Structure formats: structure tokens, C-alpha cells
Amino acid sequence: MLSISEKYKGIHPGIVLDRELKKRAIKQRPFALSIGEHPQSFNAIIKGKRSLPISLALKIEDKLNINEGDLVLLQTYFDIKKEKEKLQKSTPNISLIRRILFWDTDFDKLDWVKNYRAIIKRIFERGNNEEKKEIIRFYGNEKISEALDSASTLPINLHLES
Structure with missing residues (x-):
């Protein structure tokens, strides 16, 4: 028992x-x-x-x-x-994110909370759909929209298909 x-x-x-x-x-x-x-x-x-x-x-x-x-x-x-x-909750699933996207910084020392705007911009400019999905899951649509609106980047569909 x-x-x-x-x-x-x-x-x-x-x-x-x-x-x-x-x-x-x-x-x-x-x-x-x-x-x-x-x-x-x-x-x-x-x-x-x-x-x-x-x-x-x-x-x-x-x-x-x-x-x-x-x-x-x-x-x-x-x-x-x-x-x-x-x-x-403090970090996304980093196995889904390619380190090469952050070639200019130490990936292991990224502060995912403090630097969310730069991270979101980078992923949505250069990342693939899987990376974008993970970032959306981690930060949520509201925070993504906030970061991308301030960046005036390409319009991105925040509801990526599976």
C-alpha cells in the first residue's frame, strides 16, 4: 500500500x-x-x-x-x-528558441522579464512560427501587442496556427 x-x-x-x-x-x-x-x-x-x-x-x-x-x-x-x-513562469521554454537569434548577447543571462520588449521584437522579426508561439504563450497577447506597437514592426498575426 x-x-x-x-x-x-x-x-x-x-x-x-x-x-x-x-x-x-x-x-x-x-x-x-x-x-x-x-x-x-x-x-x-x-x-x-x-x-x-x-x-x-x-x-x-x-x-x-x-x-x-x-x-x-x-x-x-x-x-x-x-x-x-x-x-x-520566469522563463519561456528555451529549448524551442534558437540561440542564434540572440547572437549579440549572452543567451543564458537574458532577463526574460526586464528585457521583454527587445526579446519580443527580436523573435517576431527573425523567429520562426514555433518560437513565436512560445513567446506568445509565455508573455501573452497583451504584452506582445504592447511591445510590437511600440516597435512599429511588421503586422503579425498573434494567433498563429498549429
């Missing part, structure tokens, strides 16, 4: 905890008070709005007879997932 951390990897531990409490017909407020936690703080954790601290996770695991460390691992996996999502 899979442990909780393996079964729910990447899901906030509060959501899993909420399911577990409902499954056992345990009310949140009395449970929170029984482990010495403020009901409001406990509710925020259950709703996924707050991280689950290790000390509280250990109390919960002990009280509910869950394998020690499962909730902590869930929180860690959830934090890793959030961090990966942040990284994906």
Missing part, C-alpha cells in the same frame, strides 16, 4: 488532512484545540492558504496515527511543485 506522501505527492498537506478528518468524521475546531492549535490557523492550513509547520505535522500524525513524516513530506513536495511553477 502506498504511503500518504507517495499517494498525494504535490498536493498541499492541508487538503489531504481535510480529507482524512472528514473520512474519520472528526470536526476541525475540536481537533485543532485537542492538539493545541488555534482553530483559525488550522483552518488556513486545511484550506491550503498556509504551510504546515513540522512541529504541527508531528502532532497531527501522532494524534491521527499517520506514518511519521508523511505530512512533512507532502509539504516539501508541495513547496517543490510551487517553486518549479515559479521557475517555469
